[in-house]
Amino acid sequence: MRKLLVVTVVGILAALVGERVVRLRQAFLISREIEQMEPANCQIIKGIEGGSEDIEILPSGLAFISSGLKYPGLVSPVKLGEMLLMDLNEEDPKPVTLRISGGFDLDSFHPHGISLYKDAKDDALYVFVVNHPKISTTVEIFKFQEDEKALLHLKTVEHELLHSVNDVVAVGLDSFYATNDHYCLNDIGRALESLLGLGWGNVVHYSPKEVKEVAAGFHFANGISMSHDNKYVFVVDLFAHSISVFEKHANWSLSPVKVLQLDTLMDNLCVDHKTGDIWSGCHIDAWKLFYFDPEYPPGSEVIRVQNILSENPIVTRVYSNNGSVLQGSSVACVHDGRLIVGTVLHKALYCDLD
Ligand SMILES: *[C@@H]1O[C@H](CO)[C@@H](O)[C@H](O)[C@H]1NC(C)=O
Ligand SMILES: *[C@@H]1O[C@H](CO)[C@@H](O)[C@H](O)[C@H]1NC(C)=O
Numbered sequence: 001m002r003k004l005l006v007v008t009v010v011g012i013l014a015a016l017v018g019e020r021v022v023r024l025r026q027a028f029l030i031s032r033e034i035e036q037m038e039p040a041n042c043q044i045i046k047g048i049e050g051g052s053e054d055i056e057i058l059p060s061g062l063a064f065i066s067s068g069l070k071y072p073g074l075v076s077p078v079k080l081g082e083m084l085l086m087d088l089n090e091e092d093p094k095p096v097t098l099r100i101s102g103g104f105d106l107d108s109f110h111p112h113g114i115s116l117y118k119d120a121k122d123d124a125l126y127v128f129v130v131n132h133p134k135i136s137t138t139v140e141i142f143k144f145q146e147d148e149k150a151l152l153h154l155k156t157v158e159h160e161l162l163h164s165v166n167d168v169v170a171v172g173l174d175s176f177y178a179t180n181d182h183y184c185l186n187d188i189g190r191a192l193e194s195l196l197g198l199g200w201g202n203v204v205h206y207s208p209k210e211v212k213e214v215a216a217g218f219h220f221a222n223g224i225s226m227s228h229d230n231k232y233v234f235v236v237d238l239f240a241h242s243i244s245v246f247e248k249h250a251n252w253s254l255s256p257v258k259v260l261q262l263d264t265l266m267d268n269l270c271v272d273h274k275t276g277d278i279w280s281g282c283h284i285d286a287w288k289l290f291y292f293d294p295e296y297p298p299g300s301e302v303i304r305v306q307n308i309l310s311e312n313p314i315v316t317r318v319y320s321n322n323g324s325v326l327q328g329s330s331v332a333c334v335h336d337g338r339l340i341v342g343t344v345l346h347k348a349l350y351c352d353l354d
Contacts, residue, residue, distance in 0.1 A: 015292035020195050027194070027219065027239035028286045030264055034299060037320050037341060041352040044325070045086075047095050048285055050079035052342030053166065054114045055331045058125070059273045061088040062146075063333070064281060065095060066111035069344060070132055072187055073290045077345055083129065083142075084149060088335045091215035093350070099185075102153030104140070108133035111169025113223070113268065115176065127151055128170045130178070135185050137165040139206070161204045161211050167268060169224045169233065171252075175207040177214070177233060179221035194239065205241070205252040214254045215246060223331075228276045232309070233258065236266045238286070243269070243278070245308060260313060264301055267344075270333035278305040281329035281341055289328050289344060297323030300349075302332040302341055319351070 053069045068081035084095040112130035125144040138158050142151035167182040182190045183200035193200055201218030219239035226233055233246045242261050246254035265283040280303055288298035302319035327346040341349040
């Protein structure tokens, strides 16, 4: 009798694990055929080899790029972390490394999600960068010094609620929303969170006065961005293949508006300053990213979402590649008819859109 019970329990557990593995596979992969496509005139940007995980572009055409991410489960970057600047107004724009001053420790700089904040009072530009100096995360706030092509380090933000930050969107001089992609910090805990589909990813609002969770229940909360009228916040759930739209309130709380389901694994979001369209660099196969094999590299995909608030948003696939050109795209931004696509640990691509 006892044996039967044990066999039954083991059987149920095995079935449960099997079902979870299938679900996890579905979360990591998209099952449709990949049709390769690219806009006109795509070129690899010279000088970016160690990733271009997140990109933000100012309306003026200055693009900020984070490079050299070090993240649990991924292969180590080929270079130390750095922030790059590219002026997209130039005919043949070249990335330059921004000098970092203010006594900041560059040896443990592993930049991840970034956000730009223009202060209306002093007209200065602040650059918020998620950093992984050790196992937990920090958000580094810099002031951009355009003439010197430098970033002056102002502040390191650390908080127990900012334990596994992936991306940020700045909403004030020292105020931002951040996504935590996991609750656990160690590899086993993170794997279990994904395997069991616990949905422990969340969004936190930080200000020096108050830090609070404002949204929860994400399987892997990833890119976060704001609509171009600053009224809505968009949050990607990588493993749920969705973008959640929230209305932002004066007290920083977020109320859910809608969830847009997509057939791809979005990473970071970029909002077109002119049109309000949302652009995303997506993963076709996240498994290949975490279990990297140069023979079968992860592919890349770019999508554009128009009118996300309407009843029928238009989703267009703009770029798709099996990894032969671009591996593991994580972000896509547009400026003036040109598209720039960044990757977790690989190169970056520049294309003409029309
Ligand atoms: C924040 O503001 C919203 C909208 O005004 C309101 O519904 C919500 O209850 C407020 N939350 C808190 C915690 O005060
Ligand atoms: C990717 O596609 C190209 C053709 O477009 C093909 O030559 C190459 O073998 C493919 N690579 C992989 C890893 O499937």
